[in-house]
Amino acid sequence: MKGSRRIALVAMTLGALLMVYPYAYMVGSSMKTRKEFAEDRRSLIPSRYQIGEQLAHFQGEPSALDWPGADWSMWRNYVDAIRYGGIDRYLGNSFIYAVVITSIQLFFNILAAYAFARMRFFGRDLLFGMLLATMMVPPAVLLIPNFLVIRELGLVDTLWGVIIPGFAGAFGIFLLRQAFLNIPAELEHAARIDGCGSWGILTNVVLPLSKPAIITLGLFTFMGAWNMFEWPLVVLSNQDYYPLTVGLSLFRSETTADWPRVFAASVMGAAPLIVLFLVAQRYLVGGISLSGMKT
């Protein structure tokens, strides 16, 4: 019994190293100079910080500390990515897209979910079934026609074109409706007797009681919007509107790319979500366990 636990622990630790390695590689490479990266693409630590090179330099022998750029600070590539690569603008765009999509989708979804959960109206079940059916269409199939819709609306190459399809989601409505249904109806009756309308009930009773579900959905929407790639790639051609993902993809086929700088930009693109994840982990993991929600 004891032995199997130890084996499990060792196996999980090895697996964890495999998970972390690409991140270590990304961060390490982001601190290299171009020459260091060209000379040694594999090492996790830039040559000029390696003890062997430092010793050699100390003893007056030739070392990586004599290479051009040896006086680079660890953050030089990050500064350059912003100064020359326009990464700050891409990051800003990603942030705007994610915030706008998340807030509007939450607003629309909450309204719809509340109506589907608590109101009686003609065609409710039919409309809800229709809504669920929209989930059956895979995104890859919708790429072209969604683009054509956006084009008809005259929104190609605009901020709105990127965000409008994200304004509502059947899955989010489904999830919120379930949460709303679990709120005891007696609470709402009480609020109604106290003179609340449906809007008052929604804001004063329903929303405070379903905070976890709303936070979970908000986080997933935010992450999905931050990570979206193919859609903005198709809609946008003006680089000024690119989100970080599309901005980064510009480097993919450049053999002359300043890779350490690209890695620095990648770190900056991945970091916000990792921080968000660490802060709000329990909502995310709970949400997945309960529903199999996908970022």
Next chain:
Amino acid sequence: MASRALWAQRLLPYLYIGPALTVACVFSFVSMGISMWVSLHDFDAFAGASEFVGFDNYHRALYSDDSYFWLAMRHTAVYVVLSVCGTLLTALPLALLCLRAKVGQALFRTLYFLPSITPGVVLALVFYHIFGNYGQLLDNSWTALPALSLLGVWAGAGYNMVIFLAGLTEIPQLLYDAAVVDGANRWQQFRHITLPMLRNTLVFVTVMTIIGSFQVFTSVYIMTSGGPERSTEVIAYSIFVNAFAVAGQMGYASALAWLLFAVIFVFVFLQMRVFRSRRIYD
């Protein structure tokens, strides 16, 4: 006055569901209609020209000698199979190990989950180098596609592990206790309790992986552009290239998209059934 209030009362629900329903339906059903129309035309969105051609686009995809549809479908199928096998062979064992390890579960879950919250573009760029550093996996037409699915499995392992963990913790300990009393060993417990009790979770993970893998795009676009020698040209990439990189092929690309939909639909249907049977926020 009274009747006006009544009308407002009746219309209110539609006001509530209106915005969300409109957006959701426009960008699915209306889109699908447009897509169907386009697939029946020789359509050039940028020149604004279109000519009705019936099922020519489908015919071309399925039967024409210069069609890469079957090639792309074959590659996609290989990618899907590798991804599903890889996912089941990593995520479930990881979940079992994670439960057994007892200590550090939260830390492991966090670390394994990192790829799920990292932009696919970032993962693709990093693995482009890692695969290049160790054996030029992406330069060989035999290893490029498995390498891509390796990235997919690696990236999804933690996410699927969390789902399996949820499924595993739902299995009553009582069953295992009873099995131990009956003298069942570890393997027998796994075979006769864990696996049957995990059936829904297994189906869910498998179907989700299949649907997701059928649409793989980002890693292909970033890491191989369909190469070398078209060996990683998958269907979603074909659709993208034909629609947006080659002029005047949007009708053909839409036909490809419908063919992909037809293939995926079986699995989507399964997904919906599982999805409905899952208890959410019980």
